[in-house]
Each structure stands twice: as C-alpha cells, then as structure tokens.
Amino acid sequence: MATATKSLKKQGSDLAQSNKQLEILSNGIFQNGELPTFKAKISETNQFPLKAKKLEILQINVGYMCNQVCDHCHVDAGPDRKEIMTRDTMRQCLEVIKNTGAHTLDLTGGAPEMNPDFRWFVEEAAKAGIKDFIVRSNLTIIRANKKYYDLPEFFKKHNVHVVSSMPHWTRGKTDKQRGDGVFDKSIKALQELNAVGYGMPDSDLRLDLVYNPSGAFLPGDQAAMEKDFKKALMEDFGIEFHNLFAITNLPIARFLDFLIASENYEDYMYSLVEAYNPAAVENVMCTNTISISWDGYLFDCDFNQMLELPVNSKSKHISEFNEELLEGRNIVISQHCYGCTAGAGSSCQGVVA
Amino acid sequence: MSKPYYDAADLRKFGKITEWSEELGNKFFDYYGKVFEEGALTAREKSLIALAVAHTEQCPYCIDAYTKDSLQRGVTKEEMMEAIHVGAAIKSGATLVHGVQMMNKVNKLDG
Numbered sequence: 001m002a003t004a005t006k007s008l009k010k011q012g013s014d015l016a017q018s019n020k021q022l023e024i025l026s027n028g029i030f031q032n033g034e035l036p037t038f039k040a041k042i043s044e045t046n047q048f049p050l051k052a053k054k055l056e057i058l059q060i061n062v063g064y065m066c067n068q069v070c071d072h073c074h075v076d077a078g079p080d081r082k083e084i085m086t087r088d089t090m091r092q093c094l095e096v097i098k099n100t101g102a103h104t105l106d107l108t109g110g111a112p113e114m115n116p117d118f119r120w121f122v123e124e125a126a127k128a129g130i131k132d133f134i135v136r137s138n139l140t141i142i143r144a145n146k147k148y149y150d151l152p153e154f155f156k157k158h159n160v161h162v163v164s165s166m167p168h169w170t171r172g173k174t175d176k177q178r179g180d181g182v183f184d185k186s187i188k189a190l191q192e193l194n195a196v197g198y199g200m201p202d203s204d205l206r207l208d209l210v211y212n213p214s215g216a217f218l219p220g221d222q223a224a225m226e227k228d229f230k231k232a233l234m235e236d237f238g239i240e241f242h243n244l245f246a247i248t249n250l251p252i253a254r255f256l257d258f259l260i261a262s263e264n265y266e267d268y269m270y271s272l273v274e275a276y277n278p279a280a281v282e283n284v285m286c287t288n289t290i291s292i293s294w295d296g297y298l299f300d301c302d303f304n305q306m307l308e309l310p311v312n313s314k315s316k317h318i319s320e321f322n323e324e325l326l327e328g329r330n331i332v333i334s335q336h337c338y339g340c341t342a343g344a345g346s347s348c349q350g351v352v353a
Numbered sequence: 354m355s356k357p358y359y360d361a362a363d364l365r366k367f368g369k370i371t372e373w374s375e376e377l378g379n380k381f382f383d384y385y386g387k388v389f390e391e392g393a394l395t396a397r398e399k400s401l402i403a404l405a406v407a408h409t410e411q412c413p414y415c416i417d418a419y420t421k422d423s424l425q426r427g428v429t430k431e432e433m434m435e436a437i438h439v440g441a442a443i444k445s446g447a448t449l450v451h452g453v454q455m456m457n458k459v460n461k462l463d464g
C-alpha cells in the first residue's frame with residue numbers, strides 16, 4: 001500500500017534534490033558503460049541533438065500541492081508542498097495562451113484544483129478558445145471536500161477535457177499505489193463525471209484515463225489495456241470513458257526512490273534501454289511541448305521541470321515567452337528520457353509510436 | 354564462497370545465445386516472438402499460460418520474466434496464483450494418474 005504521507009522534500013530526503021537524482025542517473029551502469037547513455041543511444045540513429053518542433057502543447061503546472069501522496073509521483077506532490085502559481089504568473093500565462101499557435105492547453109499539478117485561483121484561471125483561459133483544454137484531475141479531489149463537489153459541472157461549463165489517473169480497475173492495485181480509499185473515491189468521481197455527460201460514447205465532453213504501472217515494470221499494450229479497463233469498469237461500476245493513455249513511470253523523484261529502495265533500479269533501467277524505440281524518439285512529447293512551472297519558468301517537459309533542467313533557449317520564463325525562439329531549441333536530455341522512448345513510447349497523451 | 358547456479362542478471366543475456374549459433378538462435382527467437390503475439394489467444398492469456406508453465410518447469414528466469422510480463426499486462430496477483438494452481442493441478446494430476454498404472458501392475462502381479 002501507499003505508505004508515504006509526506007513528500008520526499010518534507011522528509012528531507014536526498015532524492016528531493018534534483019542534482020542527486022541526476023547524479024544517480026548519470027553514474028553506475030551508465031558511467032561504467034554497462035548501458036549506453038541516452039545521448040549515445042539517440043546518436044546511433046542520428047537523432048542527437050533532439051530538436052524542438054513547432055509548439056503544439058502548453059502544459060502549465062499550477063502547483064505541487066496535492067491531496068494525495070502517490071508512490072510513483074514524479075512531482076513529489078503532496079499536501080505539504082507549498083509551491084503554488086500566483087495569479088500574477090497566471091496572467092502572464094494567459095497572455096501567452098491568447099497568442100500561442102499551440103492547439104492544446106494542459107493544466108497539471110499536484111492537484112491543479114487546489115490552487116486557490118484555479119477556477120479563475122480556467123474561466124479566463126477558456127475564453128482564449130484553445131482547441132483542446134485539458135485539466136489533469138486526480139479524481140479524488142472531486143470527493144475530497146464539499147467545495148470541490150461541483151467540479152464536474154464546472155468542467156462541463158468550460159468544456160474542459162478531463163484526464164485522470166487510474167492505475168488499475170481493481171481496488172487493491174489502485175490503493176497500493178495511490179493510498180487507501182482512493183479507488184472508491186475515484187469510482188464515485190468517475191460516476192459523477194459520467195452523470196454530467198463526461199466520457200459517454202457520443203459525448204464531446206472528453207474523459208480519458210491515464211494508466212501507469214503500480215511497480216517496477218513497463219506498461220503493457222495501450223489498446224489491450226484500454227479494452228480491459230473498459231470491460232471491467234463497465235461491468236463492475238457502469239463507468240464509461242473515452243481513451244486510456246498508458247504512461248511509463250520515469251525514474252525520477254518518488255519512483256526513483258522506490259526503485260532504489262526495492263533494489264529494482266538497475267533492472268528497470270535495463271528494461272527501459274532494452275525497450276528503446278527510435279520511432280518513439282521522433283514524436284517524443286518534449287519536441288512539441290513547453291512545460292511551465294508554478295513560478296513561470298520554461299522546461300522541455302514536466303519531468304525536466306522536476307529535475308530543474310531549464311530549456312536551452314534565451315526564452316526561459318513566461319514573462320519573456322517567445323515561440324519562435326523556442327522552436328528548434330536543443331532538448332535537454334538525461335537517462336530519464338529512456339522512459340519516454342520505451343516500447344510504443346510514452347507521453348502525457350499516452351503512446352507516441 | 355561459491356556462486357549460485359542461477360544468476361538473475363543472466364536473463365538479460367539470453368539473447369547472446371545467438372552468438373554461438375546464429376541461425377538456430379535467430380530462428381528460435383523469431384518463433385518465440387511470433388508465439389507471443391496476439392492471435393486466437395490474447396497476449397494476456399498467453400502470458401498467464403507461460404507463467405503457469407514457468408512454474409511447472411521450475412525455471413527461475415521464466416518465472417521472473419512472466420511475473421513481470423503479467424504485471425505489465427494488468428494481470429492481478431489473484432489471477433497469477435490461480436494460473437499457477439492450474440499448472441500445479443496438472444503436474445500433480447500427471448503424477449497421480451500414474452497410480453492407475455501402479456494399480457494395474459499390482460493387480461496383474463498380485464491378483
């Protein structure tokens with residue numbers, strides 16, 4: 001079961017520091033040549049340096065605070081995290097949202113709904129008329145407190161595309177990863193989303209689920225998993241949803257801590273390297289995404305944000321956002337990137353190859 | 354200190370068997386890969402069969418590999434244990450059904 005109640009940061013763990021994580025990812029099996037570095041691997045297929053293409057997705061992390069402390073969390077999110085995007089930074093983001101060529105706006109956290117300015121931000125951002133407006137909701141937040149009970153209606157009002165984590169269709173595996181009681185609350189939240197029209201077969205109110213493995217193994221085939229999830233959730237709870245995104249756990253933050261503590265780190269890195277797929281590199285999400293942190297800094301992806309690896313560009317902050325400058329930038333890489341190129345690849349939108 | 358016969362890390366080297374017999378090794382891995390593709394049986398069903406056989410064959414590499422493979426395919430621990438019981442039932446059944454042979458022999462020899 002999920003035993004942690006505090007973030008690594010609150011625990012004062014070494015692994016809360018990004019430089020410690022990067023050190024682990026660069027040493028050992030990658031230093032002694034047992035496994036090739038990500039740079040060496042993509043160089044084999046002339047894909048180094050990895051370059052950003054046209055911006056398609058703006059992913060904004062509005063804060064690391066969360067009502068859950070999930071075992072695998074790459075954000076090291078939790079109730080004790082105080083990093084929260086201010087309304088001033090949100091205003092700067094809105095300027096960018098109004099003028100961007102990106103077709104997708106993706107709000108994430110922590111639990112983005114816990115940001116006190118979340119609703120204001122959604123209302124303002126929705127006015128920009130961006131094609132796909134995603135909120136990554138952990139589901140339990142909808143049942144966490146009375147003030148969140150109307151979130152399904154609120155999402156519906158602003159035509160938000162809801163993307164939610166669901167590690168398994170069974171209680172045991174879900175609660176093990178995400179904490180006791182998470183499964184029941186998630187089921188209730190999904191039923192409430194269905195009740196307002198989310199996830200129904202012909203509905204425009206998009207409800208997608210994210211599956212990421214509960215332990216030191218890679219996700220199975222996305223289409224097969226989707227079929228299994230749909231069957232089980234329908235039969236057991238009458239729940240409908242649109243698509244399942246299978247996402248690989250990247251070896252950073254709490255998942256890295258778990259891999260090391262359970263002596264799975266080397267095997268897991270071997271699995272990632274063995275499953276390396278050059279075709280996935282072509283479409284890896286950092287090439288069409290900008291990730292914006294709670295304090296307005298720009299990153300190639302949410303993982304680089306957590307590792308404090310800023311974009312390799314003169315445009316480093318939302319206040320100086322320049323889409324032209326960012327296009328064609330060299331993506332900042334390390335060994336965690338193997339997580340996005342394993343098998344059919346992995347991104348916040350699921351497989352890429 | 355002597356080394357154990359089995360080393361979990363050897364599983365990663367399985368592919369190296371082709372180095373000493375390339376054609377046969379490649380043919381085996383092509384066949385192996387094809388067997389586990391989605392067919393009349395799903396890859397998930399095949400994984401569970403493989404897990405059960407891994408136990409009856411008592412192959413530690415196969416047990417590691419197909420436990421992980423089953424997890425990857427969303428198989429629950431209850432399903433995995435049931436699959437092993439199927440293997441165990443056949444294994445013990447295969448032992449016990451030979452009891453009939455013993456009974457036949459006794460009846461022949463000793464009336």
